[in-house]
Amino acid sequence: MINTTDTNTRPSSGILTMMGLNRRQRTIITTAVIGILLLSIILGGLLLSNERITTNLEARNQAPSFSHPFGTDWLGRDMLTRTIKGLTLSIFVGLIAAAISTIIALVLGIAAATMGNRVDTIVTWLVDLFMSIPHLVALILIAVALGGGMRGVVIGVALTHWPSLTRVVRGEVLQLRSTEYVQISRRMGKSRWWIAAQHIVPHLIPQMLVGLVLLFSHAILHEASITFLGFGLSPHQPAIGIILSESMRYLSVGMWWLAFFPGLSLLIIVRLFDILGDNLRKLMDPYNAHS
Numbered sequence: 001m002i003n004t005t006d007t008n009t010r011p012s013s014g015i016l017t018m019m020g021l022n023r024r025q026r027t028i029i030t031t032a033v034i035g036i037l038l039l040s041i042i043l044g045g046l047l048l049s050n051e052r053i054t055t056n057l058e059a060r061n062q063a064p065s066f067s068h069p070f071g072t073d074w075l076g077r078d079m080l081t082r083t084i085k086g087l088t089l090s091i092f093v094g095l096i097a098a099a100i101s102t103i104i105a106l107v108l109g110i111a112a113a114t115m116g117n118r119v120d121t122i123v124t125w126l127v128d129l130f131m132s133i134p135h136l137v138a139l140i141l142i143a144v145a146l147g148g149g150m151r152g153v154v155i156g157v158a159l160t161h162w163p164s165l166t167r168v169v170r171g172e173v174l175q176l177r178s179t180e181y182v183q184i185s186r187r188m189g190k191s192r193w194w195i196a197a198q199h200i201v202p203h204l205i206p207q208m209l210v211g212l213v214l215l216f217s218h219a220i221l222h223e224a225s226i227t228f229l230g231f232g233l234s235p236h237q238p239a240i241g242i243i244l245s246e247s248m249r250y251l252s253v254g255m256w257w258l259a260f261f262p263g264l265s266l267l268i269i270v271r272l273f274d275i276l277g278d279n280l281r282k283l284m285d286p287y288n289a290h291s
Contacts, residue, residue, distance in 0.1 A: 024283070031279040034272050038091075041269070045088025052078040053085065053238065064257050071257035074250060079243075083262045086240040087269055089233075093154060094219035100158035101219070102165065102212045109169025110200060113177065114192050123170070127163040135160050139222055143231045153232045157219045165211040172207060176200050206284040213277035217270045224266060240266050 056076030064071045070079035112123035130138070142156035176182060176199065185195050226232040227241025235242055240262050247258035 027279045027282055031276060031283070034276050034279075038269070038272060038276075041084060042088050042091060045085045048081050048084060052081040061255060064261075070261040071255075073247075073258055074255075079258065079261060082238050082243055083240070083265050085238040086243055086262065087265060089237060089239050090220045090223055090241075090266070091216075091269070093150065093157070093223050093233075094216050097154045097157035097219045097223070098161070098212050098215040100154070101161040101215050102208055104158070104162040105165035105169055105211065106201075106204065106208060108162070109166045110173055110196055110204075112166070112170045113173035114196060114200075120170075123166065127166055130160065130163045133160075135218075135222055136225060139226050140229070140231050143226055148231055149234060153223050153226065156226070157222055160222075161215050161218055165215065168207060168211065169204060172204060173200055176203055210277055210281045210284065213273060213280060217273040217277070220266070220273070221270055 054077070056072075058076060059068070059072050060074055060076040062068055062072040062076075068078050068080065070083055072078055073082075108123050108126070112120045138160045139156045142159055143152035146152035146155055179199075182195055182199050185199060190198075223232060224239070224241040224244070227239050228245045229241075230245065232241055233239045235246075243262045244259055247255070247262070250258055
C-alpha cells in the first residue's frame with residue numbers, strides 16, 4: 001500500500017504553505033531556522049558563565065521559576081545552564097564520532113566497490129557482523145576496554161555507527177562505476193585511486209553530508225545512554241547522561257524537574273537533527289529539490 005502521508009505536512013509547515021511558498025522554499029526556511037537554533041545552543045554552552053553551576057546551598061532544590069526556568073538541583077546549581085552546557089558537550093562528542101564514522105564508511109564503501117571481490121566480501125562480512133551486534137552492547141564493551149571517558153565514548157560510537165552508511169556508499173559507487181565517464185577514464189589508463197579521487201568522491205559528498213547529520217542524532221543518543229549507565233563520560237563533566245543519572249535518586253522526593261527538562265531537551269535536539277538531515281536529503285535529491 002502506498003503511503004500518501006507527506007513528511008512535509010507538519011503543523012509547522014502549515015503557516016509557510018499559507019504564505020504561498022513551495023516545498024523547496026519551506027524546506028530551506030525550516031533548515032535555516034533549525035540551524036540557527038542549534039548554533040544558538042552551541043554558542044550558549046560556550047559563552048555561559050560557570051558561576052551558575054557552582055555550588056550554592058542557599059538556592060538548592062528550587063522548583064522552576066523565573067530566576068531558574070529549569071529549577072536548581074541538590075547543590076543549588078542552575079539546571080538550565082547545566083542542560084545547555086550538557087547539550088553542547090553531547091553535540092561536540094556526537095560531531096567527532098559521527099565524522100569518524102562517516103570517514104570509515106567512505107573508505108570501506110569505496111574499497112568494497114572498487115578493490116575486487118575479495119575486499120568486497122571482507123567489507124560485507126564486517127558490515128553484517130557489526131549490524132548483528134546491538135549498538136549499546138558494542139558501545140559498552142569498547143568504552144570499557146578503552147577505559148571510558150571522552151576517548152572511550154568517541155571511539156566506541158565511531159566504531160559502531162558506520163555499517164549502514166557503508167552499504168549506501170558501496171551501492172552508490174557500484175552505480176558510478178558503470179557510468180560512461182568512468183569507463184572512458186579506465187580505458188585511458190587512469191588508476192583506480194585517480195578515478196576514485198576525481199570521479200567518485202566528489203559525487204559522494206552530498207550523501208556524506210546527509211549521512212553525517214543523520215548519524216549525529218544516533219551518536220548523541222548513544223553517548224547519553226552509555227554515560228547514563230556509568231560507562232561513558234566522567235561524572236565531573238556536565239553531560240546530559242550524567243545529569244539524568246544523578247537525578248534518578250531525587251525523583252522519589254518530588255524533584256521531577258531534574259530529569260524532565262534535560263531529558264526533553266535531549267529528545268528535542270535529536271529530533272531537530274533528524275529533521276535537518278531529512279531536509280538536506282530532500283534539497284540534494286534531484287527528484288524533489290524543485291518541487
